[in-house]
Each structure stands twice: as C-alpha cells, then as structure tokens.
Amino acid sequence: MIPKKQQALSTEDTEELKALGERALIMLRNGDVSLAEEMLNHGDVSLAELVENLRVHQAELEIQNEELRAARLQQQYAFERFSTLFNLAPMPMLVMDRTGLILEGNRAAANVFGLENRHLRQHFFRALIRPEDQARALGGFSVASAHGEAHITELHFVLGAGQGFLGDLHIASLPAAQRLDVWSFICVVMDQSDQIRQREIISDAERANRIIAEKLTERLKEIRFLQYVTEQLQHTEQIDIALLQRVVDELPSAMRFSHDISARIRLNHDEVSTANFKHGAANIRTRIRLNHPHKGLIEVCYLADPAHEPPFDFLPEEQDLIQTLAGILGNALEREHAQRERDQIFATSVDMMCVAGFDGYLKQLNPAWQRTLGWTETQMTEKPWLDFVHPEDVANTLMALDALKTGQTVLEFENRYRCRDGTYRWLAWNSYPDIPNQRLFAVVRDITERKLHEDALRQAATVFENTRDGVIITDLQPRILGVNRAYTDITGYTHDEVFGLNPRILQSERHHKAFYQAMWRSIKDNGYWQGEIWNRRKSGEIYPEWLTISTVRNADGQPTHYVGVFTDISRLKKTEARLEHLAHHDPLTDLPNRLLFLSRVQHALASARRRKEKIAVLFLDLDRFKTVNDSLGHPSGDELLVAIAKQIGARLHSEDTLARLGGDEFLILLESVERAHQAADIAQDLLETLEAPFTLGSGHEVYIGASIGISVYPDDAHGETELIQHADAAMYKAKDQGRNSFHFYTQEMTQAAIERLELETAIRRGLEQNEFVLHYQPLIDLRTEKTVGFEALIRWQHPQKGLIYPAAFIPAAEETGLILALGKWVLHTACTQCRRWLDEGIAPAFVAVNLSARQFQGQEIDQQVREALDRTGLPGHYLELELTETMVLEPGETAAQKLATLKTLGIQLAIDDFGTGYSSLAYLKRLPINKLKIDRSFISNMIEDEDDQQLVSTIINMAHNLRLSVLSEGVETQAQAELLKQMGCDFAQGYFYSKPQPAEYATARLRAMS
Secondary structure, three states: OHHHHHHHHOHHHHHHHHHHHHHHHHHHOOOOOOHHHHHHHHOOOOOHHHHHHHHHHHHHHHHHHHHHHHHHHHHHHHHHHHHHHHOOOOOOEEEOOOOOEEEOHHHHHHHHHHHHHHHOOOOOOHHEEHHHHHHHHOOOOHHHHOOOEEEEEEEEEEEEEEEEEEEEEEEEOOOOOOOOOOOOOEEEEOOOOOHHHHHHHHHHHHHHHHHHHHHHHHHHHHHHHHHHHHHHHHOOOOOOOOHHHHHHHHHHHHHHOOOOOOEEEEEOOOEHHHOOOOOHHEEEEEEEEEEOOOOOOEEEEEOOOOOOOHHHHHHHHHHHHHHHHHHHHHHHHHHHHHHHHHHHHHHHOOEEEEEOOOOOEEEOOOOOHHHHOOOOOHHHHHHOOOEEEOOHHHHHHHHHHHHHHOOOOOOOEEEEEEEEOEEEEEEEEEEEEEEEEEEEEEEEEHHHHHHHHHHHHHHHHHHHHHOEEEEEEEEOOOEEEEEOOHHHHHOOOOOHHHOOOOOOHHHHHOOHHHHHHHHHHHHHHEEEEEEEEEEEEEOEEEHHHHEEEEEEEEOOOOEEEEEEEEOHHHHHHHHHHHHHHHHOOOOOOEEOOOHHHHHHHHHHHHHHHHOEEEEEEEEEEEOHHHHHHHOOHHHHHHHHHHHHHHHHOOOOOOOOEEEEEEEEEEEEEEEEEEHHHHHHHHHHHHHHHHHHEEEEOOOOEEEEEEEEEEEEEOOOOOOOHHHHHHHHHHHHHHHHHOOEEEOOOOOHHHHHHHHHHHHHHHHHHHHHHOEEEEEEEEEOOOOOOOOEEEEEEEEEEEOOEEOOHHHHOOHHHHHOHHHHHHHHHHHHHHHHHHHHHHHHHHOOOEEEEEHHHHHHHHHHHHHHHHHHHHHHHHHHHHHEEEEEHHHHOOOOOOOHHHHHHHHHOOOOOEEEEEEOOOHHHHHHHHOOOEEEEOOOOHOOOOOOOOHHHHHHHHHHHHHHHOHHHHEOOOOOOOOHHHHHHOOOOOEEOOOOOOOEEEEHHHHHHHHHOO
16 A cells, blocks of 8 residues: 555655665665664655565575675685695696795605705795806796796706706796785796707717718728738648737727727637737727637727717627637647646656657656656666566566557556666556557656555554454444454454444443443543453353553544454453352352351441441351261262252352351351341251251262351451351350250350240241130220220230230241231131121121231232131121331332222221321321321320320321321220310220220120120
8 A cells, every 4th residue: 555645745756765765775785774764664665665675685695695605616626626736746836926935836846856845935946946047047937927927948956965957947927916916926847857868869879870980991991901810820830929919919900990999819828918908897898709618719899988989899790700710819829828738737747757669768758757766867768668667567567568559548557666776666657659659658656655555554454354352443423434353253243234333332231321431531531441341242142351442543633533452351251250269169069268258257247337237157067977978988078068058058048158168167147137046047947957868979868967156246246257266166065065956155145046946936836726816905986985896916825824915926926927827817817706796796897907017018918808808708898907107108109009909808997006107197198098096105194294195186186187087095094085085086995995805705795785
C-alpha cells in the first residue's frame, strides 16, 4: 500500500525520494543505518522495500566473496606450482634483488655451489663469479631491467678451493611488488663445461689428422729403410754387438717424427738401445713390441709429450718388417749368446769338463781338472788319458770308450785317476759322443768322498746287521726308521712290522709314567740315556734289557735322529736270580735259609714297631729224625725233610715265612699277630699235621714228631737274634716236657695258650653235643609297658662248669672262627622258637638276634638268613638282626649293599651298642636301618651324669628326625625308665624288667599277656 502522503507527492518529489532511497541503501551497505532508519520513521521508504534491497545487496556480496576466494585459490596454486618447479629444477636457480644480493636459491644451486640455502642467501652474486667476469655479469642485470631478460655466455663460476666451471647465465626480471619500488631477478645457471670439452676434442682430432697426413710421406721412407735393413741382415751369417748397435742407432734417425723415437732390442740376456731411450713408460705414446718365444724381443717406441703430440699407430707393413728383423737378429745373437754361456760354464764349473778324441788324448779341459788332480792342462793333453787311469779300472774304461765309438750314450761310468802327488781319486763320467768329429764330450765329477762314505756306510751296515745287540733308529717324533736283525731276533718284530711306528709298542707297562719322563728329560738335556728297562716281545713275554739311547746331530749341532742300542739281559737276570736264590735258600728244600730268614725278621720287626703289632718266631725241631737217617740212610732222610717242608708250608699263610736252618731244624716267622695264643694255635696245628705217617719212595712208612719253641715280640725280645735264641730255648723246654709239644719262652704264656686250646676244643665238643642254649630277654614298649619282643642271647650249659656266659667263650670263638658255626646255630634256633610261638598264637612282634662281625663280613650272610627263614617257615618281619656300628662302617658301599639285600627278605635291622663307635646319624640315614639301641654305658649313669642325660636325649631326638625308633639297653631302675619315657624313647630292656630267661619262661610270659 502506498501511503497517503506519498500519493500527494509530485513527480519532482518522487525523484528526490528515489535518490534519497538509493543514498540510504549505499549508507546501509557501508554500515551506516541512520539515514535508512530516518526514512523508515518518516515513511519515506517502506519496510518491504528496505528488506528487498537488503536481500539483493546480500546476494551481491556473496557473489563478490566467491569470486574473491576463487582468485585467492588460483593465486595460491600458482605460487605452489612455481615453488615446486623452482626447488626441483635440475639446473641452479637464484632470486636476487637489483643490488645482486641473493634472496633465494633452489636445491640444485645449493648442491652446485656447495652452500646450504641459508648460507647462500648471505652472498652477493658477484662472489660466485671470477673477478674478470663480474662486470659482464652485472651488466646483464641492467639489460634485464630494461628489456625483461638477458643472456650471458661462458662465465667462470667459482666453487671454492680453486675449482669452478664454465657456464651460461639467463636473467629474467620480476615486476616490483605493489606499494614497493623493489625490483628482483630470477637467474638460471647452465653448466657448459662438457660442451666446451667436446669442442676441444673435435679440434684436437682435426689437428692430429692434419699432422698424420703431413707425415705419410716420411713414414713411407721409414718403411723403405726397414726393408733395406732386413734385406742386408738376411745375408749375414754371424752378427756381433757392434753391428747390432749400428742398426739400432740408424733406426731412430730414419723413423723420427717430430720428437725422439727410440728402439730397443733385447735378445736373451743381451740388450741394445739407443742413447736417447731414457723416457719412462708414462711417456710412451706409441709402441710396437714383438716377442719371439726363444729368440728374444725387439721393441720400437715413439716417445713424445702427451700435451702436444697425438698418438700414432704403426702400420701393418712396419710391424711385419720389424718382426722379420727380430727373427734374424735373434738367430744370430742366440748362437753367439749360447757360445758365450758355454764358454763361461766351461771355465767356471766346479765339475771337470773335457773334450776327448777317440784317439785316446784329451783335447780341451777346464780349470777344474787342475784344481782336482794337480796336473796342468798341458801335462794332461801330452799323454794318452789312459796313462792316468788306475790299472784295475783300464778295462772298464776301454769298454765304455768302445760303446761311445759305436754311438751309444754312456750316461755314467766310474774309474780312478792318478793325481800329481801319486794318489788316486774316484771320478764319475757322464759322456756323449760326437761321431762325425771323432770325439766325445764329458762332464766328470770327483766322487772320492762319496766312495769313502759308501765304504764307511757298508762297514757300518755290516756291523749294524751282524751285531748281537739290537739297534733301532728313529726320527725325532719318534717314529721307527730302521732296525737290525738282532732287533727282530730279540723282540720278534720284523722291520716291515715296526717301520713308522712309535717305539712304545714294546712297553711292558711295568714302569710308571715318571720313569719315561725322566728318561726323555735326560735325552733332551744330556743327549743320551742308559739304564735297565723292561719291554714286551711280540709274543707277549716281558723281558729285561740294558738300553742306551743317543741323540744324532747334524753338522750344525741340531738333533736329527735317535739311535737305541739294547742287550737282552734275560739270561743274566736269570743267572743273577739263581745265584741270589742259592745264596738265600736251602738247596735241599728250597726254603729260605738263615740269612734270608734274618732279613725277613728284621723287616717284620720294623713294620711291627711302626704299627705297634706283635710278631712270633717258632723254632721247630723234628723228634727221632736221627733214627731215620741211621736206619734208612741219608737219602731217605733228605726225602723226608722235603716232604715235611711241603707239609708245614701248606699249613701256613702266604705272609708267613718257613725257613730251614740245617739238619732237622726249621724256623717259622708269623707276622701281624694280634695275640700270643695265635702262635700256639698254629704250633698245635703243625703238631697235629706231623702226627700222620709219611710214606717214602722206598715204601717205608715213617712216623715223626716235633718239638716247637715260641718267642714273641715285644714280650720276649726286641731283636731278631734274641727272638731266634729265645725260641730255640723254648724248644728245648718242649723237648724236656716229653716232646711232640710246644712251649713259649715264658711259662705264663704257655699256660694261657694251653687253656685257650682247651677252650677251643670244648666249644667244638659243645656244638657237637648241643650244650649251648638260648635265653630270651623281653623288649618293652615304654608307652604301653608291654612286651613287644625278645632278644635271643646264647649261653653255654657246660656239663661240669655249669652255665657259662658269652664273655667267657665268644672272644675265643671269634678268633678261631667257631663264631660262624655258633652264629648259624643261634639264628636257626631263634627262628625255630619264634615259629613255635606263632603256631601257639602267642608270638611277639619280633625276635632279635645278634650277628657277629665275621658273620656279617662273610659273603653268604643273606643266604644263611634266607635258609633259616625257609627251613622254619618264619615270616621275615618276625626277625630282627642286630649289628654293631663298626660292622656297618665297611669301606665303600659293601655294608650298604649287604643291608639292602637283607632288607629284601622282609626282616628288621637294628644298630646295637650305638654311641660306642664312630658312626654318625648323618651316615646311618643312608642305610636301611629301622632301630637304634643306645648302649648301656650311657644309661647306667644317666641319672647322675647330666652329660650322659643330654647325650641320650640328643640321640633320641635325632633318631626320631630320621624316622628311626630307639631302644635303651641296661635299664635297671624305675627312675631310668621314667626319664627315658619322658625323653620319648620308644623301647627299653634291662634287669629292671627281666633278666634273660630260658625259652619256657618267655613262653609263660607270652601266655600270661595273651
């Protein structure tokens, strides 16, 4: 709707309002809204018109903003494209202001000029150009300012350290930035060094071609000269160095180009060159080098300054001519050089050389003849050469000469030549014939020393092979290089069997390593070793030898070989042993004689003193031996003595010594005697042995007896002589007592020995007549105070003496070995009794049986236990074996193995009298033990002695820690029992509970418990 006021306006007013509205819109666009607000308030413009105009204005602004953003993006893309092109361009590019200060440089510029970009921007451009080119370069900037670009060629750019390059520079001006009157330039540097070098090479090639063209005429002259020289030399039979020098001197003058030309001819050992051949190989520009494999080498070189003279190639015609020239010169000089060499060898050779005619005269000799034989050349050529040959060698020499005359080549023959002093020397001839000239050529060598050496070697070889001593030669390894015949005879090994082997194949292993070490140390230090050694033959027999090993040295004193010489001393050793045996043995019985017996007694005494042991000497004299001699004769007496010696020796131990003093007297040495009555046992055994009759070869049966005297160290004497004298005195006491008996040197020892013999006899009889019985002592469980087992203890029910306890007879049984029979009887009897209790239903948990040391040490203890269990039918767990500490302390694993074997039978094992030995619980834990029995000695004083009390407590605790039960022996009071119970002891036995009782009392006790 148009306002009423507007409807009344005139046309002029309308135009004015229109102009006013447009001005208001402009002000609105510029952010001034005061006029638009005024017009809106006066109604000069409607709100709709104002909104519409604002919308149009907003659209115009958005279009303008879009165009502005597109322009900016295009400008940014163009800048990035330029930057990438600028930085990645392969040629150096720089941006500078009009003063020449570098504003920016690309990566190629930094690499070429060796500067980082930040350093490059600190340089003026003129610093990169030589001073003489700076003005020309800066002028280019003026041209570029005026015309927009400029191009300058062949500028010398500087890289530092005297280096640089030639390059072109292209400059383009950049327009000045808005509001800044600053002009800048972009420069591109192009390296033109390679193009310039190519142009120079092309120029040099053109110049060289011109020079070659100019020299063609001269080179044709050179070819003609070489052809002339070749034609001249082809007609020359012989050529000397002077002629060769002339040819060489003329050759360079004819082949001269513009500077020096040199020629050099080398044939074998001769070399000829021009005087101006002084240039090194680096200056050789052109070379022709022709080499003949046998005749030599000819070399022609063109030497020039490489900076001014181009290289030339020889033409094929030149090469052919020079090759021909080399062949001709080579043939001539080869002949001349060979002759010179022959003359030089002939004159200087250490061997004798000669030319001899078939007419028998020497034609030419070298000086070695006079040096060797003393004759001058004239003296030897005046006479036939056979006049100098030893008469014995003339025939052999003539045969060799005849063979040479027929054309045969005699490589070598030998003869003896007479010297001026009348002696002869051996000569070896190597000859070959020259049939057309009726002569021969020979090289002769003096072999006199070799012949003498061969003779010496033949003599040595003869000695080597025929000596009866074994000889062995080795190298330093040592390896066997040679042996003689005696070596084979002695050792049984042939040369082929031992060649290359080490001599240790003969070692007998009787010597320790230290023996051989000392032997080789002597050889190294002194050069030899000598001594007795035992080796082994091929058959395995060990034998003694006397060996000498010597070191062989060369002329410089250095060792090269070892030589061993040895003698088999087996027979000598046997003879010595036989003599030694005869000196110390009785010739009739072959027993030691008095001398050897005294020596052995001395040794036994020394050992006994160290070990604090006893030894005994028995003096044995035969009874009624004189009657045998008188009635049957001395041969029968000797036969009887030999038989008695064998009989007595068979009853002795290997360490004992039986000797014959003479007649019917014998001496016996017993070593390591623990008790004197052991000697009485042996004496009694010998007397019983001699009671049996001896049957002689004559058929007579002889009864003989003996009287024996015994002396003991240290009880009776301290020296060997005294021991024998006292034994002799004791023997006479035995004879005085009625013969066929023994007697100690003292009456007390004799009585003790007799009593012990009677005890041994009684024990044997008691076993035979079942006089031994078992008593059983109950074993009490301290927790329940009930009987859980019995220990079986042996008693002797003697028919006259009554009940005898073990202490009275067990030691004798141990010494005599009867303990084995007693132990076996105890084991079987105890198992039998326990089986009876088991059958009655009143059996205890186990029966304990003591094993003796000799039983346990025997090899069949497990078999004895198994046999007792099997025969009685007693299960193994009802049997407990008691062993002492010392028994289980056998060396190695023997005791442990035996115990492990016994455990497989199901039995129980206990250590008896624990604490009295030297074992430890740490050791016992490794053994399959079930129980420890504390010795009664610790229990008896336990109440009064705190140390014993502490010891018992410790044993109990440690045993329990090792899972072992503990039993205390010798419990005799209530206080002891109570204290053990408080300590945790498991079992006890002793008189407090019961003495050992016969089997019927133990049976009654078991029945009462059941």
